[in-house]
Structures are given as C-alpha cells and as structure tokens.
Amino acid sequence: xxxxxxxxxxxxxxxxxxxxxxxxxxxxxxxxxYIFFALRFEPGFGVAWICLGCAxxxxxxxxxxxxxxxxxLLCALVLxxxxxxxxxxxxxxxxxxxxxxxGTVEGTVAFVDRSxxxxxxxxLIDPVMxxxxxxxxxxxxRVSLFGSDTVPEIGTRIRIEAxxxxxxxxxxxxxxxFRRRAWFQELGAVGYARKDWTQLAPTKRDQFALHxxxxxxxxxxxxxxxxxxxxxxxxxxxxxxxxxxxDQTALENLRRSNMAHLLAISGLHMGLLTGFVFALMRVVxxxxxxxxxxxxSKKIAAVGxxxxxxxxxxxxxxxxxxxxxxxxxxxxxxxxLLDRPALTLRAVAMAAVIILLFxxxxxxxxxxxxxxxATIALVVVFRWIKDMPTxxxxxxxxxxxxxxxxxxxxxxxxFATAPFAAYHFNQIAHYGILANTLSLPLMGAIxxxxxxxxxxxxxxxxxxLGFWVMEHGINWILKVAEWVAGFENAISLVPQAPPxxxxxxxxxxxxxxxxxxxxxxxxVPGVLVAIWMWxxxxxxxxxVTDNGxxxxxxxxxxxxxxxxxxxxxxxxxxxxNDGMPFDxxxxxxxxxxxxxxxxxxxxxxxxxxxxxxKLEQGDLDRLCARFDVVISPKSEIWADGTxxxxxxxxxxxxxxxxxxxKGGMQIKTAxxxxxxxxxxxxxxxxxxxxxx
Numbered sequence: 001x002x003x004x005x006x007x008x009x010x011x012x013x014x015x016x017x018x019x020x021x022x023x024x025x026x027x028x029x030x031x032x033x034y035i036f037f038a039l040r041f042e043p044g045f046g047v048a049w050i051c052l053g054c055a056x057x058x059x060x061x062x063x064x065x066x067x068x069x070x071x072x073l074l075c076a077l078v079l080x081x082x083x084x085x086x087x088x089x090x091x092x093x094x095x096x097x098x099x100x101x102x103g104t105v106e107g108t109v110a111f112v113d114r115s116x117x118x119x120x121x122x123x124l125i126d127p128v129m130x131x132x133x134x135x136x137x138x139x140x141x142r143v144s145l146f147g148s149d150t151v152p153e154i155g156t157r158i159r160i161e162a163x164x165x166x167x168x169x170x171x172x173x174x175x176x177x178f179r180r181r182a183w184f185q186e187l188g189a190v191g192y193a194r195k196d197w198t199q200l201a202p203t204k205r206d207q208f209a210l211h212x213x214x215x216x217x218x219x220x221x222x223x224x225x226x227x228x229x230x231x232x233x234x235x236x237x238x239x240x241x242x243x244x245x246x247d248q249t250a251l252e253n254l255r256r257s258n259m260a261h262l263l264a265i266s267g268l269h270m271g272l273l274t275g276f277v278f279a280l281m282r283v284v285x286x287x288x289x290x291x292x293x294x295x296x297s298k299k300i301a302a303v304g305x306x307x308x309x310x311x312x313x314x315x316x317x318x319x320x321x322x323x324x325x326x327x328x329x330x331x332x333x334x335x336x337l338l339d340r341p342a343l344t345l346r347a348v349a350m351a352a353v354i355i356l357l358f359x360x361x362x363x364x365x366x367x368x369x370x371x372x373x374a375t376i377a378l379v380v381v382f383r384w385i386k387d388m389p390t391x392x393x394x395x396x397x398x399x400x401x402x403x404x405x406x407x408x409x410x411x412x413x414x415f416a417t418a419p420f421a422a423y424h425f426n427q428i429a430h431y432g433i434l435a436n437t438l439s440l441p442l443m444g445a446i447x448x449x450x451x452x453x454x455x456x457x458x459x460x461x462x463x464x465l466g467f468w469v470m471e472h473g474i475n476w477i478l479k480v481a482e483w484v485a486g487f488e489n490a491i492s493l494v495p496q497a498p499p500x501x502x503x504x505x506x507x508x509x510x511x512x513x514x515x516x517x518x519x520x521x522x523x524v525p526g527v528l529v530a531i532w533m534w535x536x537x538x539x540x541x542x543x544v545t546d547n548g549x550x551x552x553x554x555x556x557x558x559x560x561x562x563x564x565x566x567x568x569x570x571x572x573x574x575x576x577n578d579g580m581p582f583d584x585x586x587x588x589x590x591x592x593x594x595x596x597x598x599x600x601x602x603x604x605x606x607x608x609x610x611x612x613x614k615l616e617q618g619d620l621d622r623l624c625a626r627f628d629v630v631i632s633p634k635s636e637i638w639a640d641g642t643x644x645x646x647x648x649x650x651x652x653x654x655x656x657x658x659x660x661x662k663g664g665m666q667i668k669t670a671x672x673x674x675x676x677x678x679x680x681x682x683x684x685x686x687x688x689x690x691x692x
Contacts, residue, residue: 108204168190223239265319
C-alpha cells in the first residue's frame with residue numbers, strides 16, 4: 001500500500017469522527033477533570049494561564065488546519081475540562097477548621113438529616129466558635145446530636161456544646177477522601193454533641209434557602225403522617241429527599257437487592273414524574289374542544305413537564321443527582337420542542353457537557369457515573385434492537401413489547417452499573433435484575449403517578465387517597481427487597497480495585513460506542529486488562545488509622561483488629577475493601593496478644609506498636625534502636641534514632657498508614673495518596689490567600 005491511500009483513509013477517519021465531536025466532548029472534558037483531581041499538588045494560576053493559552057491555540061488550529069481539526073479539538077477540550085475543575089475548586093473556596101475544637105458553638109439550623117448511627121444531624125450556618133476569630137471560623141459546620149432526640153426547627157438560632165474537627169481524610173491510603181466532597185459542599189467542620197441544645201432566638205426564615213428547607217420539612221412530615229413509618233420514610237426520601245426517617249433494615253435490604261437507587265432522586269424518578277405529567281397534559285389537551293386541535297398539545301405538554309421537573313428539583317432539595325436528572329429531562333423535552341428525537345446519544349452528551357462544565361467534581365461521584373452508564377447503555381442497546389428486523393413481530397404486540405422492554409432495560413442497567421458498584425461499594429448484587437423487574441413497574445405505574453395525584457387532591461383534602469395507594473406500592477417494593485436480600489449469596493464482596501481499573505473499563509466501553517469497524521472491539525481488551533489488574537491487586541498487610549488507635553492485620557480468616565469497639569467506620573471500610581464481611585467483635589477475637597503493645601514482622605522488618613502516653617524519651621530511643629518502625633500514637637515527643645517513627649503529631653500530618661510486603665516492607669501514607677490540595681492542606685490554602 002502506498003502512503004497516499006493510507007493518508008486518505010486517515011483523513012476520512014478523522015473527518016468521520018469530526019461529525020461526532022459532541023459525543024467526544026464529555027469524554028475529553030472528563031479526561032481533563034480526572035487529570036486535575038489525580039494531581040498530588042495544587043496547580044497554580046500560572047498553570048491555568050498556560051492551559052488557557054494552549055486551549056485557545058487548539059481551537060485556532062482546529063479552525064485553521066483541516067487535517068488536524070479533530071485532534072486539535074480533542075486536546076483543547078481536555079484542557080477546558082482541566083480548567084473547569086480548577087476554576088470550580090477555587091470558586092467554592094472557604095475556611096476549614098484547622099484543629100480539633102471543643103466548646104460552645106452558636107449557629108443557625110439550615111438542614112436536618114441523620115448520621116450513620118441514626119442520630120439527628122444538624123447543618124449550621126453563620127456559626128460562632130469562641131475564641132476562634134470570625135476570619136478563621138468556617139461558614140458551614142455539621143454536628144450530630146448524641147445527647148438529644150429533639151430536633152430544632154430549620155431557621156432556629158441555637159447554642160450547643162460540641163466537639164469539632166476538620167473533615168476527615170481517607171481511612172487508608174488510596175481510600176475515599178471525604179475532605180474533597182466536604183470542600184465542594186463548603187463544609188468546614190464536622191463534630192458531635194453529647195449535651196442538649198439551647199434556643200437563642202425565635203425561628204427566622206428570612207432567607208429563601210431556609211424557608212424552602214422548612215417547606216420541605218413540613219411536606220415530609222405531612223407525607224409521613226399519612227403512612228406507616230417504613231412506607232412514610234421511603235416516600236419522604238422519594239419525594240422531597242428527606243432520608244432522615246428511612247428504616248435502616250429496609251435500606252440494607254434495598255442495598256443487597258440492588259434497589260438502593262430507588263431512594264436517590266435521580267433520572268428514574270425525574271423521568272417517571274415528568275413522563276406522567278407529559279402524558280397527562282397531552283390527554284387533557286386533546287379532550288379540550290377546539291383548543292386541542294389548534295394548539296400543539298405535544299409541545300405544551302413538554303413545557304409543562306419541564307416546569308413539573310423544575311418544581312420537583314426545588315422541593316427535593318436540589319441535590320446533585322437531581323440537578324443532573326433535571327438537565328437530562330430538560331434536554332429530552334427541549335428536543336421535542338425543536339421537533340428532534342427526544343432521547344439520543346447527543347442529548348445525553350449535551351447533558352454531560354453541561355454538568356461537567358459547571359460541576360466537574362461530579363465526575364468522581366458514583367451517582368454520576370452509574371446514571372450516565374445506564375442511560376448510555378439503554379440508548380445504544382434499544383437503538384440497536386430497533387434496527388433489528390427479527391424483532392419486528394414483537395413490536396406489534398404491545399404487551400409483549402412492554403414486558404420485553406422492562407426485563408431488558410433492567411438487565412442492561414444492571415450490567416452497565418455493575419462495574420461501578422463493584423469499584424465503589426465492593427459488592428455485586430446477583431439478583432438485582434429480578435428485584436428491579438418486580439419493582440420498577442410499580443414505580444412508574446403507581447407510586448410516582450399517585451404522588452402527583454395526591455398533590456392535585458391536596459387543596460380539597462383528599463390527598464390521603466393518593467398516599468394510600470402509594471403506601472401499598474411502597475410496601476410491595478420493600479417486601480420484594482426483603483425477599484431478594486434473604487437469598488443465599490445475594491451479594492458477592494469484591495476487594496478494592498486499582499485506581500486505574502475503572503477508567504480503563506469506561507474508556508474502552510465508550511470507544512466501543514463511538515468507533516466503527518474493528519474499533520468496536522475495544523471493550524474486550526479493555527475489560528480483560530482491567531480484570532487482570534483487579535485480580536492482581538494486593539491489600540495492605542497492616543493498616544493503622546489516622547489517630548493510631550485501631551490497627552488491622554491481614555490474616556487468612558480476615559483482618560484482625562486490636563479493638564472491639566471504636567473506629568468502627570474505618571474498620572468497616574477496611575473489611576469492605578478487603579472483600580470480607582465486617583464484624584468488629586469477631587475480627588477483634590482474631591487478634592492475639594496485647595492490643596496496646598505488640599510486635600509485627602513484615603517483609604523482614606519489625607514494627608512495634610505501643611499505646612502508652614507515659615513513655616519517656618529514653619524509652620522511645622531504646623525502642624527506635626531495636627525496631628525498624630515504631631508507632632506511638634499518644635506520644636508528644638520524638639524518638640531519636642534511625643527507625644521510622646510516628647507519634648501523635650506525625651500521624652495527624654500523614655494520616656492513615658498502610659504497610660505492604662513486596663519482598664520487603666513498603667509504607668504508604670494517606671498524605672502521599674491525597675497530595676497537597678486545597679481540601680487537604682492548610683498551607684496550600686494559605687498560599688492561595690485563603691482567609692485562614
């Protein structure tokens with residue numbers, strides 16, 4: 001073959017992909033955002049100017065040179081994604097508490113929910129934390145109430161004695177970093193209180209956000225007042241995003257049956273609600289004499305569906321997943337207004353572009369990933385089925401068509417989201433397709449439609465009829481979840497994957513969708529490589545929490561813990577990442593010897609752990625001379641010697657520790673994996689002129 005035909009084929013390939021630039025745009029933006037968050041240092045404004053200049057140069061090259069138009073656009077979009085993440089990170093900058101604090105705090109209640117321990121949890125705004133100056137006080141803090149079951153109303157100014165600390169880092173190196181999420185939530189401190197709160201001033205709702213939160217709380221109470229506790233908590237979470245009253249047993253059953261997504265207000269709920277409003281308005285407009293013929297009922301119904309979706313967005317609390325779902329349905333009904341196909345890959349891509357440009361941190365959230373994975377898979381597969389002539393006979397039978405579509409959509413969504421569930425939650429639900437097939441029809445046919453009917457009947461006092469029907473549908477879903485969760489081996493636990501495994505799967509699947517010919521086989525090597533890397537991933541032999549109190553030693557039976565109580569969140573995460581069930585007392589029973597002082601040999605090195613605050617300088621020096629590593633979490637002095645040493649202050653700086661045997665001992669710290677970013681390091685925030 002000569003060079004000219006090859007060049008011609010290359011030119012044809014690039015020009016063919018140029019028509020799919022919109023589909024490539026979210027991928028390129030995502031790559032740039034991923035690079036930004038993967039950095040272990042905070043890029044300065046000089047880097048931002050360089051990236052901006054290179055992006056403009058890329059767009060200019062795309063306009064000027066025909067042959068390099070497509071690759072220039074791709075490179076420019078990657079830089080735009082990087083810049084959007086950088087700008088967003090600095091745009092939400094706020095003060096983070098710099099040390100542990102115990103004392104009296106005053107603040108206005110802005111939000112109420114429940115913690116993992118089922119205790120009421122308050123989000124306070126405009127707090128006062130004497131003697132901390134106003135400049136170094138966070139603007140938003142969160143406190144769990146362990147000493148009071150009464151909850152103040154939203155908008156109430158309260159005083160409470162509580163213990164606060166900065167948002168916690170990962171429980172192990174390369175683990176989930178809550179500090180990043182708290183940074184984008186503008187949350188500067190978290191804590192707990194064991195004493196009751198005191199009201200300082202009458203409840204005020206002079207701010208729109210406070211008034212809206214109160215309205216949502218009132219609607220939640222009204223819904224729960226017309227249903228049983230289990231069904232009412234489910235309905236409140238479904239309709240107004242209030243998950244404070246969800247029964248924890250029911251929630252665990254939903255997770256084991258792969259139906260926990262029903263509680264997260266996302267594309268499913270927004271699609272069902274707006275779809276019902278769209279259909280209802282079309283029926284009503286068609287039956288209106290004279291006007292039903294003159295007006296475009298389809299477009300009017302589309303506008304009404306968008307308004308209904310916006311109302312649902314506001315009343316549900318405008319969570320990120322709900323915002324994402326609203327953008328997607330707006331794109332869908334906007335296409336109807338423009339006489340274009342309602343649900344296509346281009347509409348999905350446009351929604352992803354909008355989200356990634358304005359809220360780039362969503363790229364790392366499981367909800368974003370699973371939502372778009374399921375949507376893309378459904379669009380691709382149903383487009384493929386539509387073009388298959390062999391399925392034409394089924395399309396003429398409405399009942400068979402709907403049943404086939406329901407089962408197939410459940411299977412597709414389950415397969416598409418399985419890698420994300422395994423990566424983020426370390427589990428795979430084996431009977432999720434069965435549970436969703438038995439439950440999703442009730443969501444679309446009973447629960448969401450009758451929620452709208454209840455809202456329409458509320459002015460005349462008959463909303464209880466809608467709630468009564470809803471309760472029966474919710475009870476069916478909860479019973480299905482309980483039944484499926486009770487199956488033997490309902491879920492499989494999987495160990496933590498390497499950080500690059502999921503990106504490889506995602507990129508290979510997206511290339512399969514976008515490319516033609518042999519390029520569509522990209523998913524096979526990509527998935528095989530990711531599975532191979534996943535299977536070779538090694539878990540740390542020894543883990544230590546950031547406060548040094550809990551130590552976990554990997555054994556054949558599981559991870560042995562040196563404490564029966566305390567640090568349960570960290571220990572539970574360790575077990576999940578190990579792919580093992582969590583039972584702290586049983587795992588503590590595996591630990592032999594003294595939990596406060598022991599020696600562990602790893603890779604030919606000796607690690608000594610001691611939980612004793614009374615060690616003197618000479619004691620630490622002798623330990624450091626004898627052992628390779630000494631961990632003394634309560635010591636405030638430093639050992640003098642050649643050993644690797646951690647005391648109270650160094651643990652606070654480095655965070656959780658991981659020790660791995662790879663022919664020799666390797667040590668990793670949470671600080672190394674997280675890097676020095678705005679959400680992790682006070683010095684970095686200070687360098688960027690943050691008010692701390």
